[in-house]
Amino acid sequence: MAKVAIVTGSNHGIPQSLIEEYGIRMIPFFISLGDETFRDAVDITPKEFLEKVKRSKLFPKTAALPMGELAEAYREAAKEGKSVASIHMSSGLSLPTYENAIKAKKTVPEADVEIIDSRLTWFSIGLVVLESARVAKEGKSKDEVVRVAKDAISRTISIFGLPDLEYLHRGGRIGRAKSLLGSLMKVIPIVAVRPEEGIITPVGRGRNIRQVNQRMIETIKADMERVGAKKIKCMIGDVGDNPEATRDLKEVLERNIDCGEIIEGIARVEIVHVGPGGWGIGYYLLE
Amino acid sequence: MAIKYCTKKRLVQALSASNSWLECKKDIVNNLNVFPVPDGDTGLNMSLTLQAANEAIQSSESDNLAQIASEIVQSTLMGARGCSGVILSQFFNGFAEGIGSRKRLNALELAQALRQGADAARGGVREPVEGTILTVMRHASEFAVGLAESEDDLTEVLQGALRAATESLRQTPELLPVLKDAGVVDAGGQGFVYMLEGILRLIEGQPLEEVSRVEVTVARMVNAWKGLLSTIRAKRAEEIGEAEVIAAKLVESWKGKLGAIKVPSLRSIPGLDRVGSIVAKTWESVLGLIRQRNLKDIKGVDKTAERAVSAWERELEYKYCTEFLIKGEDLALKQIEAELGRHGDCVMVVGTPWLAKVHLHTNDPESIIEYAYGLGEVSRVKIDDMDEQHQSLLAEEVAPAKPRRYEPRRYEDHQRGENYQRGKHIGVVAFAPGEWMAEILKSMGVDKLIGGPRKLKPSTQDITRAIESVDARSILALPNDGDIIPVAEQAAKLSNKEVCVIPSRTIPEGISALLNFSPEVSLEENKGAMTQALGKVKTGQVAKAAREALYKDLKIKKGDIIGLYNRKIEVKNKRSFNVAASDLITKMVDEESQLITIFYGKEVSKTQAERLGQQTKKDYPDLVVELYRGGQPQYYYIISVE
Numbered sequence: 001m002a003k004v005a006i007v008t009g010s011n012h013g014i015p016q017s018l019i020e021e022y023g024i025r026m027i028p029f030f031i032s033l034g035d036e037t038f039r040d041a042v043d044i045t046p047k048e049f050l051e052k053v054k055r056s057k058l059f060p061k062t063a064a065l066p067m068g069e070l071a072e073a074y075r076e077a078a079k080e081g082k083s084v085a086s087i088h089m090s091s092g093l094s095l096p097t098y099e100n101a102i103k104a105k106k107t108v109p110e111a112d113v114e115i116i117d118s119r120l121t122w123f124s125i126g127l128v129v130l131e132s133a134r135v136a137k138e139g140k141s142k143d144e145v146v147r148v149a150k151d152a153i154s155r156t157i158s159i160f161g162l163p164d165l166e167y168l169h170r171g172g173r174i175g176r177a178k179s180l181l182g183s184l185m186k187v188i189p190i191v192a193v194r195p196e197e198g199i200i201t202p203v204g205r206g207r208n209i210r211q212v213n214q215r216m217i218e219t220i221k222a223d224m225e226r227v228g229a230k231k232i233k234c235m236i237g238d239v240g241d242n243p244e245a246t247r248d249l250k251e252v253l254e255r256n257i258d259c260g261e262i263i264e265g266i267a268r269v270e271i272v273h274v275g276p277g278g279w280g281i282g283y284y285l286l287e
Numbered sequence: 288m289a290i291k292y293c294t295k296k297r298l299v300q301a302l303s304a305s306n307s308w309l310e311c312k313k314d315i316v317n318n319l320n321v322f323p324v325p326d327g328d329t330g331l332n333m334s335l336t337l338q339a340a341n342e343a344i345q346s347s348e349s350d351n352l353a354q355i356a357s358e359i360v361q362s363t364l365m366g367a368r369g370c371s372g373v374i375l376s377q378f379f380n381g382f383a384e385g386i387g388s389r390k391r392l393n394a395l396e397l398a399q400a401l402r403q404g405a406d407a408a409r410g411g412v413r414e415p416v417e418g419t420i421l422t423v424m425r426h427a428s429e430f431a432v433g434l435a436e437s438e439d440d441l442t443e444v445l446q447g448a449l450r451a452a453t454e455s456l457r458q459t460p461e462l463l464p465v466l467k468d469a470g471v472v473d474a475g476g477q478g479f480v481y482m483l484e485g486i487l488r489l490i491e492g493q494p495l496e497e498v499s500r501v502e503v504t505v506a507r508m509v510n511a512w513k514g515l516l517s518t519i520r521a522k523r524a525e526e527i528g529e530a531e532v533i534a535a536k537l538v539e540s541w542k543g544k545l546g547a548i549k550v551p552s553l554r555s556i557p558g559l560d561r562v563g564s565i566v567a568k569t570w571e572s573v574l575g576l577i578r579q580r581n582l583k584d585i586k587g588v589d590k591t592a593e594r595a596v597s598a599w600e601r602e603l604e605y606k607y608c609t610e611f612l613i614k615g616e617d618l619a620l621k622q623i624e625a626e627l628g629r630h631g632d633c634v635m636v637v638g639t640p641w642l643a644k645v646h647l648h649t650n651d652p653e654s655i656i657e658y659a660y661g662l663g664e665v666s667r668v669k670i671d672d673m674d675e676q677h678q679s680l681l682a683e684e685v686a687p688a689k690p691r692r693y694e695p696r697r698y699e700d701h702q703r704g705e706n707y708q709r710g711k712h713i714g715v716v717a718f719a720p721g722e723w724m725a726e727i728l729k730s731m732g733v734d735k736l737i738g739g740p741r742k743l744k745p746s747t748q749d750i751t752r753a754i755e756s757v758d759a760r761s762i763l764a765l766p767n768d769g770d771i772i773p774v775a776e777q778a779a780k781l782s783n784k785e786v787c788v789i790p791s792r793t794i795p796e797g798i799s800a801l802l803n804f805s806p807e808v809s810l811e812e813n814k815g816a817m818t819q820a821l822g823k824v825k826t827g828q829v830a831k832a833a834r835e836a837l838y839k840d841l842k843i844k845k846g847d848i849i850g851l852y853n854r855k856i857e858v859k860n861k862r863s864f865n866v867a868a869s870d871l872i873t874k875m876v877d878e879e880s881q882l883i884t885i886f887y888g889k890e891v892s893k894t895q896a897e898r899l900g901q902q903t904k905k906d907y908p909d910l911v912v913e914l915y916r917g918g919q920p921q922y923y924y925i926i927s928v929e
Contacts, residue, residue, distance in 0.1 A: 166614075179806060182612055182667060184638050184730040185884075186913055187802065205731070205802045207929065208882055208911065215803070218816070 004136040004145045005077040007086045009065045009097060010040040012126035013237055013265030013282070022133035025073050029269040030063040040269045050240045050271050059170045060272040064096030070104035078111035083142035087129050087149060090119045092198030093173050114146050116153075119198035122270050123235040123282025124158035126263075131284075152284060155227070159192045159203060159219055160280030161212040161245065167275030168200065175200035188212050192219070209245045213252045220257060220283055229285035231258045237265035238279035245279040253281075260286065289440035290490070293392040295352040299344050301486045302359065306341040307495040308485025309478060310334050316481070319474035321465050322851065323836040323843060324828075324921070328744060328770065329474035332369030335743065336376065337482070339366025352390055356383035364781065365748040371475045372746070373773040374408045374420055381407025394444045398431035401448070405429075412773075418463025420475030426455035427483065442490055449483045456480050470837050605631045605648035608671040609655055613643045615663020621893075623662065630655060637726045637916070644726055713806055713813065714759030717797060718745060718767045721889065723918030724794060731801050734759070737771075744771055750778035754786060761785040761810045763817065767797035785810060789817045793826040794886065794917070795927030827852045827871045827926040829864050848923070850874075864891065864923040865899045872903060875928045876910070883910055886917030886925040899924070 007025045019026055028040040033052055038044040044052075053060050070086070077084045086105075091098035098117050105113045118125045132149040140148075165181055168174045168191070174181070177200045180189035190203040190212055203219060206212035220232065234253070238246045246264070253259055265282075267274065274280075293301075309316075313330030320327025343362035344355055360383045363376035384407070385400025386392065392400060405424035409415045430451035435444045456476045460467040488495055609631075613623075617640050624636040631649030638644050649655055652670050659665045718737040719725040725736045735753045737745045750771075754762050762784050766775045769792040779786035787810055791797035800817035808816075828851045836843040838856045843849060850858035850871030857874045860867040872883060883903060887896035893916070900914040917925060 176807070179732060182642070182644075182730050184642065184644060184727045185798070185915060186639070187731070192807075201807050202805065203807070204805050207802065207884075210881060211802070211929075222812070 067100040074108040074111040083112040090198040119195040128152040158282040163277035164275040177202040231286040234283040235263040304489035305482040305485040323832040333478040336372035377411035378404040378408040395435040398435040402428035418459040423476035427452035611668040714757035716753040717765035721918040765797040799824040829924040888919040
């Protein structure tokens, strides 16, 4: 019987089946386009939302995780006699979400909540959440779960290929990748989020999917060498409209790197910031 | 009469003679380029490098041989252009070391200094190749040393050196197969032979066709102009005929002062800017008027002259240099260019139908931006008051710079130079052949383009300037041309910053490297990734043959279109650069290829380029084909396959 509840937003890429298997409490972000607002993956499927975004001239928006829902989740966990590991996307990308979690914790004094700023986003949070959930399912204590989560954070990195960088730019999250904007040749900007930075950083550019994926491999290999890792675990996926990119990435990964597990993830709220055509990988460095 | 010593005076004279003779032979040297492509620059590069030395020492006040030698070294180090220029600068370096602190050199000492120069030139090249200028220098100097052991007349020794050099040059095709295939001797070697010849012609009193290259500046032209007018006024030429004669006489007398100006080709003088061209145009029209005898009185001449002079002296017509990006759909670049041309000048609209970069000079940037908003989303607005920059052109005081009036309505990123990241630690400089290509490279992360006069390859100095102008502690340099790589490496050595040259030989290689640039990793890691990226792209080039050539079994006539791949001539076509390009692409594509990128040059129209694009898409339906305007002056097409 699990002693720890895992609470997180909807920005982690974990497929629905795994959410249910591990009993992860997923709180949806609010996503909006024009004057329509939806609860991410609850009021509208990611696929439908992506369609809307592509057809619209406007850019979608998100809001921070609502404090009320976070408090509700903590209260429920407390009622069931569980502690909470509340794992969230990098405060460098969404400071209000992190702050709302802290505020929510204050309104539920009876709950034993640890708020973890993952400093990561999309598939890399997904890997951290899954590690924590796995350990929680085994019935470990909150301290143990938090320890595992923090360890996972320190060894997980994400890289994305973003054909349309404007989405990240409009959302105000482009960070240091601003230098990749405005190329006069058709290129796909490549960005990364590293836990020590907690924001988007530029990696380079590729002219097509294959070049981007090869660059990803080169970066992963460099990271592996840096820490002496021999294997990785990873989660890959695209925003929903670029399966070719995910397929190619999987192929290139299997050929070049010793990957224990390749989980195929999905996009939910990520659609808003990653934009159409986007894809990427979260990878966890193993000894 | 025997010459026993080389003194400072004689060295200066010798260098000057060398310079003059090489200068008038430079076209011959240019034409010896193994590839009959229009950018065979060896003669020009060597000549300009030597010229830099000559200019430095002619105006030197030093009395000391060693000092002069050191000035030669400094000036050629900085003024070196092309591979051959760098070799010359290394030669002079060794030569100066051979002189040491001596006040004069006897025959043996001179010969030894020459040999030291030859050794230094060889030592400066990473992989010395026999059958080039290095071989000729070595043979000439070794022979000179041998001769000087028993001969103390400098003339005899130098004559011997020239004989050895000439023979060595003759043998270069035997040592270097590409020379034999092309049926030429080595260009650099020939240049060196001319340098020696020049010195001997001086000694023997033979003519050196010396043209005094006085730099023509706009100020001089305007003064000359004023001079013509006042002379005409003073002579009260009531008859146009008389004015014509006076004008002709004046131009004749100016030839000595201003160099060989062929009226009305003032436009061809390098360094003339836009304002200077107003003066030039007016000059032409006035002379035309005089010749057409359309003038009834001098007042007409006066007015045109006044306009020209005041155009130069008053503020620039269009004040604000304005730049921005437009993101839209189906942007009609040519139409935008035409429309903007009605509100300013120096208009440039570069890019694709979905993203365009606009640049122009205008007095009303507000309306321009307003107009642009009607076409799509506007961003990265940059407005510069050019009066500040114009200061340096004028002698008189300019009105103080007016504050920027325009505030873009939507986005925060309108700061001047907003690409600048504080504490940037790696900057990138690169060379681009032409303005359009420069814009492309800038948009892909290059901070500063390596400058220099339009038709010339950059000198060490030009690259150094670019390196210094970037506010970063470490610099990556992309020469994008095999002939610029050694110059860049020279500049890197001379710089106080940490400079790493990525040896890109072509634009596609440079772009491939640039794609792999990451500002977040160290210079070393970037060097590794970017250098590795060079090999990931294949470059093809289509150009017009500048001379007749025999390449393996391809007989090439001057004017034929040739296609180059991997530094070999692969295809040839009499008429059509599109057909040559398609044939070339066939040789470049293999089963692994995914992407063909075509940059079309200045001589190719958009329609012709689009035709090639369509044809290529048809030939390779499984590949992605992209077409970009490169605007490069010498190659019809630069093609990359990856």
